[in-house]
Amino acid sequence: MAQLLYSPHTTAEEALLPEVDLTPADPWLLGDTIGSERAAGLDAAISGLRAALGARRVVDVNSTPAGGGVAEMLYRILRYTRGAGVDARWFTIEADPAFFALTKRLHHLLHGQDAAGPSLDAHTAAHYAAVGEANARALLRSVRPGDLVTLHDPQTAGLAPALHRAGVRVVWRSHIGTDAHDEFTDRAWAFLRPFLETVDAFVFSRTQYVPTWLTERHVAVIQPSIDPLSAKNRPLDDDAAAAIVRRMGLRAGRRPRERALYRRGDGSVGVVHREPVSLHSLAPPPAEAPLILQISRWDPLKDMAGVMSSFATDTTSLDGAHLALVGPDVTGVTDDPEGSRVFAGCVELWHRLPPRSRARIHLACLPMADAEENAVMVSALQRQATVIAQKSLAEGFGLTVTEAMWKSRPVVASAVGGIRDQIQHGVHGLLLEDPHDRAAFAAEAGGLLRDDGLAASLGAGARSRALEQFLDDRQLCQQSALYQVLAAA
Structure with a gap:
């Protein structure tokens, strides 16, 4: 894969965004946990989404494939979406340290907290815009007009203008915020707002996080969720859990030749080797x-x-x-x-x-x-x-x-x-x-x-x-409803 250059002169032929591998998972697997009534509702919601999309794709873009709640959530939700027959894909942006220092400061400001970091001046905004444009051009080699693209958090807002110009339906989802808007949140929104003016819909985790300038825009409130069948949340018996924690050095009593065993997602037996x-x-x-x-x-x-x-x-x-x-x-x-x-x-x-x-x-x-x-x-x-x-x-x-x-x-x-x-x-x-x-x-x-x-x-x-x-079927239903509205617009 060609290296992504952070310059407004980068051509689309020079780059592709990294795509995260997704193994489809049948959402009906949730049925034993959520019950038949909720499972039927989930099936109806995703069937409606499939019909509304036709050949169009559902694409999510964030900043990292691992290391946080957003990445974990995307992996699960998109596996179920793809397992239900929707062409769902996941890409991550590429950027330099100066860009991520800026977006980390925006992260704190949106939480209502001040933090050290790059000043939010015209030079910084120009760099942010250039990174967004370069990533958008790379993404446009993999998406088509009419596709539904959800951009996650401040790292991705700069992609929105170019995607809109290309005929992509754009959702921007913020997983962060604060109930009390103040000078810090105002500063962050003043920086981000020019990049978000053409977005088709917005998603927040709480109503209180929605800034006042979005009063007349299409806003949905969708709370995050967990997958009860994921490796982090499926059953793990006490003896296995204790052996794993001993392996990590966080409980005493490790036994000679003790093996920290668990059941992997494919049904095979896994062993925790790493400390x-x-x-x-x-x-x-x-x-x-x-x-x-x-x-x-x-x-x-x-x-x-x-x-x-x-x-x-x-x-x-x-x-x-x-x-x-x-x-x-x-x-x-x-x-x-x-x-x-x-x-x-x-x-x-x-x-x-x-x-x-x-x-x-x-x-x-x-x-x-x-x-x-x-x-x-x-x-x-x-x-x-x-x-x-x-x-x-x-x-x-x-x-x-x-x-x-x-x-x-x-x-x-x-x-x-x-x-x-x-x-x-x-x-x-x-x-x-x-x-x-x-x-x-x-x-x-x-x-x-x-x-x-x-x-x-x-x-x-x-x-x-x-x-x-707070299980994934609820979020899948809400997300399907939002996407159906956008697909029909």
Whole structure:
């Protein structure tokens, strides 16, 4: 494949966008989980989409094939879409470090947070536009007029003008946002708006995220979802999960010649061979010790350092418990230039802790070379955790919360963004009204460690809520309805 050059002079013949391989999956496989009535509704929705599309394609474009909730969601949704007979394809853009530094700043601004990064001036906008145009020209070698293309998040907005000129139906989907619009969100929208004026429809995860300038435009609210049959969410028995977590060095008691086995998606038996690419731990947590877990990207808005400080400074509520902060290999998420810095900051903080605190806190970066193995490692950790935390300072939706709920785990999470839509406090989990309140986090997590009955009740409520509201059939139905409207326009 020819290298993509970030210049307005790049010709379409010089480049193709990378396409992600998709193995079709029959959406009827969801039937045993969602029941016959929901399965029939899903079949009707996708049949209607097939009829409305005819020979046209459904195409999604984002910035990375791995390393975040958007990439995981696209893989699942598009597999089911293709398995239902729709020509669904997935491409990722290519860009330079300056571009991704800019889009990371836009990411923070859309969350209502200021951040260091490139200034949003005319020079930066010109570079952003040039990258978008080059990627759009490359994409137009693979899409045709009338195809439905969904662009995801700030990294892709610059493709919209060129795609519109070529007769493509364009949707822009934002997975991030904040309920309280302010000078930071205004700054981000002022930068992005010129690139989005020709978009045919917009998708947001919450109504509150929609900016006022879209009042008269076609806007849909579609919340993310999880696949109960994916490697991260399908059943995994306790013994297998425990063996995998021991293999990762996050539980003591590893046995000689013990094998960490799991069932792969194709039905074969897989073995977790890899260990964390980076592990900071004085010794594995004892098998009997309660384990608090937060799994997130190494992003400052996930507040991994804040979780660590909350845990380390508590002297009563969390005594005897261990904390694991786990994220992806920081070299494997190409569109997030902050990951290495955030992880390094957490490691530095860990080294400064008193020995007693450091002995009970563990930092790990999981390998991403095998996506299914990575997913099973995450699943095993979630299933072995006593309490799952998501103390984000801001959150678009929070699929790590959804995953924990599906596994019947008690969750302590910040009452921000889409987490509010998932959890009713005291019914499906516990919410922190102030995500900066470290004492409150320690008290809520410690309360769950001491009250097995409450933890079990919240876990059961969480599982029921995830089943009812946050599985992939719901998102597939909503998406099919939107695409049918656009195909008919």
